Amino acid sequence: MxxxxxxxxxxxxxxxxxxxxxxxxxxxxxxxxxxxxxxxxxxxxxxxxxxxxxxxxxxxxxxxxxxxxxxxxxxxxxxxxxxxxxxxxxxxxxxxxxxxxxxxxxxxxxxxxxxxxxxxxxxxxxxxxxxxxxxxxxxxxxxxxxxxxxxxxxxxxSPAMRLRGLYIEGGQERFGRVVAKEYLLEQIRRLSELKMNLLVIECYNLFPFPSFPACADAGTLSADDCREIMAEAKRWHVTIVPSLQTLAQASELVWGCDAGASYREVTAPGLTCPSNPDLYPFIKGLYRDLLTLFDQAPLIGVGCSEIDMQWQGRYCPRCQARVDAGETVRDLLLGHAEKCIAAVQDVSRELGRPIRPMIWGDEFYMYGPGKDWVGLERISKETIVGFWKYWPDYAGIAGLMRRGYDVLGISAIYNHCFYLTDLSPEDPPKSWPSMEQTGTRNIADLVAAATAAARAHPEREFLGVATASFSKHRLRAFDTLWHGFALNGHCTWSAPERPMEHYLPAFTRAFARHYYDARTDRAAATLAAAYERLDRCKSQLERANQTLHDVVGVYDTQEAGYLGNTLVEAWRLCREHLDAEGRPGEELARIQEAAGRVVKEATAVARRLRAHRSAVGRQAELDDLCLAAEKIANHAERQILLVEACAATARAARLPVAAAREEMARLARRWRLHQGKVEAIQKLVAPLYTRGDPCGYAALLGDVAMITQHLARLAQEPPAEEQPAGELLLEEPFSDLDPGRWEVLGQPAVAAGCLETRAPGGWGNYCGVLSREAFLLDEQRPLVVEYTLTPVVIGVDSQLFAAAEHGREIAFRFAIAGNTNRLLLHTRSAVALPDGWIDAGAGWKHRASSPVLRAGQTYQVRAEITRRGFRVRVRLAGQDPWDLPFWDSRVVPMDSLERTRLLFADVEPEGGQGASRWGQIRITRAP
Missing domain, CATH: 3.30.379.10 (Chitobiase/beta-hexosaminidase domain 2-like)
Structure with missing residues (x-):
């Protein structure tokens, strides 16, 4: 020892x-x-x-x-x-x-x-x-x-392990700061500073491929950028290892450009076809491109991860024929892997330097029948097997080494790292107990298990570990996840078998001192304490999320209650926890009290950090930590406001009108102040990405604005049942279908005052109605379209209300449609929209999403259409008029549209299902 x-x-x-x-x-x-x-x-x-x-x-x-x-x-x-x-x-x-x-x-x-x-x-x-x-x-x-x-x-x-580093998932991080040239240069220097020497990059189309330039896009680095990154890595003695997924997870390579069409598994988007013989010369060219660029890389990843999970039996005719002939999905994977390994060996000989292939080994030790190791012996022993597992157990490491393979490990820190890296995955307890062993524990425990495996199998080498993050958590917790990356450097260098509890506090103090370049003992102690204090605050937000589901923007997690959350849905859940008198129940009262403590604590942490600013060398990193504190305080404040607003609107009908309006006005002012704080945070995180809403703040801000506007409207005028106003243009009670009003598409049915539609499958095979009239759109006076909607089966494009042309096709100007479990709103704009939308880019884009729809629930839909804008408001049938609408998209800009026909229909891809029940349609011109 x-x-x-x-x-x-x-x-x-x-x-x-x-x-x-x-x-x-x-x-x-x-x-x-x-x-x-x-x-x-x-x-x-x-x-x-x-x-x-x-x-x-x-x-x-x-x-x-x-x-x-x-x-x-x-x-x-x-x-x-x-x-x-x-x-x-x-x-x-x-x-x-x-x-x-x-x-x-x-x-x-x-x-x-x-x-x-x-x-x-x-x-x-x-x-x-x-x-x-x-x-x-x-x-x-x-x-x-x-x-x-x-x-x-x-x-x-001297280090305990040969390779100690960081793994960057270049596909999930595309269009973000994590893969920008300047940031990669900075990460190389940071790795060296902490005596780490490995940067694994899952490439996708992040780097240019001279042999296949067609897959490059706005997220692809230039050749000059790559040369600068490589020169910096050599200077700081950091090895860059490229990895390229070439079977599953190949969307950026061959599904984003027409030139990749011949390599696709046409029945399974994102995959390539392993039965296409032209695929392997193509892949060999990509390997040659990467290994020429990364001219000191001792190995290259050939992918082969999560194949069965993503393929799901959707075989193209050539692959299906092989399966029908007796091959298994494992055989298809192994055949692909063998060809990729041979391609690396060929390129190694061409370039005149030793390069080892690395295959991800999860199919052999983690998934279903893969746990039986079947077929692993077909992988040459020259090949390194990558072991990734982000929770216990880690027996697969010893299993691989016992079977004669050198192993490189990948740990991860990503679950529950919203706002701040997660120092205590066990707090609060998780619905799946394995999630209590993620993050910091995964980093330390994987290294300890690997050390024991290497001691038991000295004839093979466990090369080391690179720690990853996924699903935009590096952006959401920017850049506090370096606590986890540095912990990996600590574990793989020094005494890797020690229990984490023996050294984590001392590690956090040392990390605070050196990562932030703290110049005084007090500044270092304040930084270290900030991590511990904010982690406790964040754990309280996690506990509240188990009730409210108010953590917005998280995906790719195994813990229930984080996926698909919106603040509007949190409002609904909050209302469900009020008592019969509209007062917060016991659980909400606990959340409200704890949130008050979190606001005070996180605000105090930020204040103390800023007091030591002059004694901290890396002030940009200090600002990141202060921003984490501000996000946590902001979230807790939002919980307090949410409980107060839900309770107030639930009680409002029992109050005198003047008192109710006064209460709504008071709450609207507080929400407006809160909205300003959210906007300020969004401006600070916006430079971290160039596309989409990876931090969730655009979606969150939309919901905050919706709540603020709702309360302000109630303060001005108490609710009443909305009565259609203005010029009546069309009223359809669905007693029958008047061919003078409607062009009938497919075979809809009229029953009990409703239009019943069911998609037959196949794009273009609509089931519904299309207005004969093309309604004139005005710059100021919206065209108001009101109808009731009951989703029966929610597919991927049913419950469709859209602008349409005379040829029965949607006009791709505005639309809402049910997709899996939400209404998705799209508009077309020739120019990028202002920030605040899910996708603000130019073109036909997904701009906003509703909360979760429920099949069988009836919704009252009101769409307001001007020449340059589209807005949708949805309420539940019978909903308390003081209550927040189910959804208010706000006005979404679009290209100018002079007039439009209106389409109400279901449509699904071949084999898809979608069905709806449409109530009375009323179209008016607002006064």
Whole structure:
């Protein structure tokens, strides 16, 4: 067992405030990130502040970053380097140097180093240029801790694992800051600073492919960007490993451009066809492109993850013929994998350098029949198997190594990381207990399990771990997820089998000090405490979400209550927890009281952080943490307002009209102030992405505005049943279908005053009615279309109300349609819309979504159409008129439309189902 004893003794001195000169050796070791293998205290100290030190630094491009870091370390200590010639080999000497211990032989010795501080100078030697850079990074951290006087000491250090790094999912992060060139350059430097050396990038079409330029789009980096990224990675001794999904998850490659059509599995969007022989020369060209670009990559990922889960038996005729002939989906996968592995081997020979293929192994150890390892023996032992698992258990690592494979691990920190990285996945308890072992626990436990597996199978190597994040959580919790990434660097370097509870508090303190470049002990302690305090606040928001479902914008999580949430739906759930008198029930009262405490606590944290701003070097990162505190306080404030507004509207009908209006006006003012805070947060997060609404704030802001406007309307005029006003243009009671009014599409039926429609399947096969008249649209006076709608079967494009042309086709100007469980609103605009929509881009785009529809529930729909705008308001049949409408889309801009026919219909793809019941339709012109 490696000797880590000196760093297991860390006590509470860090929290109390101290300097490195008077710190105990164990405290000093624990304050470094990651802690060194061995720290040997010496006698005395070295004064650096105000001094000029002769610096003999290593020459050559391989040591460029090392020279930069050493000079930065001296500046941090208040000293200045004076050139004293080149050092010999992988070494540097400052002042008169100091005696060095021998290089370590334990761990990954080739990345090891020794560093010594003596009373007359500093010396370091690395086993390689990368090792010497690690020594320089340790010196910089010591300087940050010690100020202008360093304690005399010696460090012997080397990592436990060969590869320690970060995984970026280039498909989910497209059009976001995480894959922008400047940010990738910054991440490379950050990895090196924490002695991490691996950046795995799932490429999709993030990088340009000279052999297939057609798949490039606005999210693809330029060739010059890529060259700059590669040069920076070489400089900082960070290995970039490309990975490319080529069976499942291939949408960006071949489904986003016409040139990719011949490679598609036409029956399964997102997949390629493994029965197409032309696919493999194509894939080989892509590998050649990537490995020419990443010219030092020792391996390349060939994908093969989540195949059966995404294919789901939707085989094209060629693949179906193979299945009918007796092949299994596993056989199709293995055949594909073998061809991809052979393609990598061919490119390796062409390029004249060793490159190992890596296949994701989840099909063999995680899913259904895959747990039986069937067919794994067909994968050559030269192939590295990637093990990803984000919750227990981790027995698959030992299973792979026992079967003769080297393994690279992928852990993840993404579940429940809205606003802030999740330090306590077990709080609150989860509906699926495995989710209590995600995030920080997954990072630490996977490394511990891998270490045990490697010890049991010394003939194979567990190469290390890259930690990932998914589903835009890096943007939602920007950039506090570095706490998790740094934790992976800590675990894969130092004593990887220790239980996380033994070191997490000390790690968080060290992380706060070095990630934020905290210049004082008080600033470092405040930063560390902020993570712990805000994590407790966030856990309370999670507890409230189990009742309210008010965490908006989260997807790809296994925990119930986070998917598809909207604030409007939270309003409905809140109303359900009021008592018969409209007062908050016991659960709502607890939520309201706890939210008040969270507002105070998160606000206090933000205030304390800003008070230490002058003592923090990385102020952009400090701003990110302050923003997390503001988001948490803002969310808790919204919970308080939600409970108050729901209770007030539920009681309003019992109050005198004047008192009810006064209460609505008071609440409207508070919601308007809250809306301003949400808008301010949205402006701060908007630079993190260029498309969509990955942080959920556009959708949230729309709902906040809807609540604010609803309360303001109630304050001005108490509710009454809405009566149609203005010029009546058409009224259809559905006693029969007048062919003079309607063109009948398909075979709808009229029964009991309703139009019943059912999609027969096949695009263009509408079932419904199309108005004969093309209604004139006005700039100011909306065309008002009112009808009742009962979804019977919600497909992907039924319950369709849309602008239509004379050829029976929708005009792609405005539409709402049921999709799975919501109404989706689309408009066409030749220019991008202002922020605040789900997709504000130019073209025919999805702009807004309703809350969840329920089949069999009747809804009252009111659409207001002007020449340049489309708005939909929906209420539940029989809904309390004081209550918030089920949905108000707000006015969505669109291209100018002079007149339009109106389509009411169901339509579904081949094999799809959709059915609706339409009540009386009334069309008027507003006064």
């Amino acid at each position: 490696p000797d880590y004893t000196v760093l297991l003794l860390a006590g509470a001195a860090l929290a109390a405030g101290w300097t490195a000169v008077n710190a105990a050796p164990a405290d000093l070791a624990a304050s470094l990130l990651p802690p060194p293998r061995q720290l040997i205290p010496g006698e005395g100290s070295l004064l650096l502040a105000g001094r000029r030190l002769t610096a003999r630094l290593p020459a050559g491009d391989a040591h460029s970053a090392c020279r930069e870091v050493v000079r930065a370390a001296l500046r941090t200590a208040g000293a200045r380097a004076v050139a004293g010639g080149d050092a010999d080999g992988d070494a540097f000497i400052l002042g008169e140097g100091a005696p060095l211990p021998p290089l370590p032989e334990e761990g990954i010795a080739a990345q090891g180093y020794v560093l010594a501080v003596g009373p007359r100078g500093i010396a370091a030697r690395g086993a390689s240029p990368a090792g010497l850079l690690h020594a320089a990074q340790t010196l910089r951290q010591l300087a940050r801790l010690a100020g202008g006087r360093l304690p005399c000491l010696a460090v012997r250090d």
